[in-house]
Amino acid sequence: MYLLLDQGNSRCKYVLTPSLGILEDSVSGYWSNDDFEPSTWKRELEAFKDKQIQRVCVSSVASQERKLWFEALCQTTLNMTPEFAESAEVYVSQTLRKMTNSYDSPKALGVDRWLAMIAGFERSSEGFVVMDAGTALTTDWVCSDGKHRGGHIVAGHRLLQQSLLGETGGIAWSAEHDSELKGDLFGENTSAAVSLGAETMLKGYCYQVVKALSGQGASNELRIYVTGGDRELISGYLQQAIRELKLKHEVIIQPNLVLEGLSHWFSMNN
Numbered sequence: 001m002y003l004l005l006d007q008g009n010s011r012c013k014y015v016l017t018p019s020l021g022i023l024e025d026s027v028s029g030y031w032s033n034d035d036f037e038p039s040t041w042k043r044e045l046e047a048f049k050d051k052q053i054q055r056v057c058v059s060s061v062a063s064q065e066r067k068l069w070f071e072a073l074c075q076t077t078l079n080m081t082p083e084f085a086e087s088a089e090v091y092v093s094q095t096l097r098k099m100t101n102s103y104d105s106p107k108a109l110g111v112d113r114w115l116a117m118i119a120g121f122e123r124s125s126e127g128f129v130v131m132d133a134g135t136a137l138t139t140d141w142v143c144s145d146g147k148h149r150g151g152h153i154v155a156g157h158r159l160l161q162q163s164l165l166g167e168t169g170g171i172a173w174s175a176e177h178d179s180e181l182k183g184d185l186f187g188e189n190t191s192a193a194v195s196l197g198a199e200t201m202l203k204g205y206c207y208q209v210v211k212a213l214s215g216q217g218a219s220n221e222l223r224i225y226v227t228g229g230d231r232e233l234i235s236g237y238l239q240q241a242i243r244e245l246k247l248k249h250e251v252i253i254q255p256n257l258v259l260e261g262l263s264h265w266f267s268m269n270n
């Protein structure tokens, strides 16, 4: 069995798969990484002990220090050395098409973004966009010739709200008065003002992305792959924008694009 791990800032997602490449017959799950808790990681890894793991393949956006910690944990619990994927200049697909990274320093592109793009590239022979609605909301555009045209990194739904609660004293204090969200379009208490504000920002962001892509000569029938914990929310905003702008883009929701890309990456790069 191959154990594939997507270590994000909020959660660690995994799949157990008998083979690399297209994920079939795989078992998936996740654990929380909100307040990094070493004992949780130890317990979760120990649960894979009897699964006959032959390789541990990892996408991690954590610090180098945390990666070394994980490597040591993997060695003590599973007696395995994990293999970390890295963003590269080029990815050659299963059908030998090439996708190129737009960054001058290719490794600086978040590996989760690179892997989600790989999943999109393997799924589509046309140009496409990938949005990963996790802790951060990232958007990446890849043209039909396989060229990555760059992307965005914005705060995700929960981070937008947490940053306000964390960075101001007044908002956190006022929010303590709220037992429920009150308001529809505009908040009638602090919690609702922050939450509806975050939703409006993301809705506006989605609208602008869809609009900007049309102005940039991208096809009017682009596939937009959406993954990450807030994929349903973001997909709804994208679909609304597509309707309002009378475009024909197709929104495709996929729960595990990063893990899918990870599976392709290790299949093509040993």
Ligand SMILES: Nc1ncnc2c1ncn2[C@@H]1O[C@H](COP(=O)(O)OP(=O)(O)O)[C@@H](O)[C@H]1O
Pocket: 007, 008, 009, 010, 011, 012, 032, 133, 134, 135, 136, 156, 157, 158, 159, 227, 228, 229, 230
């Ligand atoms: N049970 C949950 N735990 C954590 N985040 C959740 C949960 N359900 C939905 N979310 C949303 O999903 C986002 C995290 O998505 P995820 O793809 O796991 O992120 P990351 O890859 O950054 O760890 C959070 O910012 C939050 O808005």
Ligand SMILES: CC(C)(COP(=O)(O)O)[C@@H](O)C(=O)NCCC(=O)O
Pocket: 008, 009, 010, 061, 108, 109, 110, 111, 112, 113, 132, 134, 135, 136, 137, 138, 153
């Ligand atoms: C933008 C990210 C923090 C997203 O992380 P996530 O929301 O998946 O936890 C990650 O892709 C990252 O650390 N990127 C490095 C910077 C870059 O991609 O340019």
Ligand SMILES: [K+]
Pocket: 132, 133, 134, 135, 136, 137, 138, 228
């Ligand atoms: K993300």
